[in-house]
Amino acid sequence: MLSSRVPDLVALQLLLAVQSTGSLGAAGVRLGMTQQAASLRMRSMEAQVGVPLLARSRRGSTLTEAGGLLAQWAGPVIGAAAELDAGVESLRTDRDAHLRVAASLTVAEHLIPRWLVRLRDEQRAAGGSPTEVRLVAANSDAVAGQVAAGQADLGFVETPRAPDGLPSRVVAGDDLVVVVPPTHPWARRRGAITAALLARTALVSREPGSGTRDALAGALHVALPDVVPAPPALEVSSSTAMRAAITAGTAPGVLSALAVADDLALGRLRRVPVAGLDLHRELRAVWRSGPHPPAGPARELVALAARRG
Template identity: 50%
Template sequence: MSTTSSAGSAGASGTSSGAPLAHRVPDLGALELLLAVARLGSLGRAAKELGITQPAASSRVRSMERQLGVALVDRSPRGSRLTDAGALVTDWARRIVEAAEAFDAGAQALRDRRDSRLRVAASMTIAEYLLPGWLIALRSQRPDTAVSLTAGNSTAVAERLLAGDADLGFVEGLTVPTGLDSAVIAHDSLIVVTAPGHAWARRGKPLGAGELAATPLILREEGSGTRQVLDTALGGLARPLIELSSTTAVKASAVSGAGPAVLSELAVGEELSARRLVGIPLEGVELRRALRAVWPTGHRPTGPARDLLSLTRAGVE
């Protein structure tokens, strides 16, 4: 009865003693050396094949013998011969090494599948004005990775990440959405712009924060990082003149003369240079924000997502 109980206990723990398995089983490198000795009949040739010195190979064999408590190799001027125990251990070692090779091949297949695609979700300004350059740089590093990009506001980016529909995200808001970790990858300023014919383009003094807050503006939709920054900085906004779902649409409306807008400086450089838009000086408030890469909490980016994150952080101001 006691024998049965003992065997059941050993089966439950997976070993016949309380010692951790790793302390009683030689590592893969040592087992590969033993297999090479068996195949080549020489410790020196086995060491050469594995790229180690003969003294290092001898030390590794002695360490295995001490660990297992049996002699494995007989050494003589004519070469190295496995003992009877060594031949038996070699058979076991071959199965362990083959299993490890199968494990490694399976893990590599998982990495290849992960590395074959990258799903990115980004808020509009980053998607339109920063990501194209980063993705071109990533393409040179990982030409076989297929990249898909979904653009939306910061709230939508967070939702895609938390649903498992994106591997890496980029947002522009003041705060990091719940459930996500982040890293600052750039900084950006918002500026007030109007068409050249607007009255603000001819004013002789800076625009006050209170006047801006009280003026109906062409705005992004609620949930966008740009609107969140502006609303927080001004302590509230007037009812929108027009509400649009993309930076490009807001900019086109401002250029048409529909009204003033507040946009990222990244988005309006060309229009300001060509005088299709005019920047309006603002006093009493600073509209500066951090641009962030985001990912689900506790799941640091790996593979192509990690490489893209490295490319973006190289340009942190």
């Protein structure tokens, strides 16, 4: 541990600047200090070291013998600090240049693309270079695992609750919808189906660990705490496969409204209302540690997503 007699780096820079300029005032200007601030800093350093460091005269300031020795020792210290400063800056530059994002399929397919375009536009408008983003799409459990393992800097999940051990922030909302093909009896039904009917119906479903599946299970449990839902008619690993199976008439399914917007608009699928079931869910950003997302593009992306979510 260093003693209290060792001056700080700014004081040592001031001493070296006086040596090269021959003037305390000129040295202060070089470091962005006023004459008064430079003089106070020098006197404080002399008191700290315990010996006079400057010989002052009308023609300027010169270093005393002790000041010259201190300047000689300070040179390598300032040089090493400059290398450290450059290294820290390179770390920040690398952080800002690359971002690893893992996102659940709904977010990855329907929200992240426009968020990333907006992030790029804002970075360019601020005079910076766009961040290079590597995006991995997976189910919510896998996303949380990648973030926890340090394989992704930032994640977006659809689970009803924040993953254990990961800080999070709600950035958007989404609604799940029950959909069937136009030929299904529910499509011709007047009014809503009940939550109980949905629970006892075998559905086309996402795989375990999917945020969509977990959100539906959570909503049914709230509405019907004593009811065990029917096993899936078919399990698939993507929204695209779910839509194809539902359209083919395999069984009804529950998907994000974002995922089936085109199918509903074109009449390929029909939305079926459900009475007594809250199918709204929150989409969250998750990161590894700390109360806020990592500084840099990760934090910028989370803020942007929250503004536009």
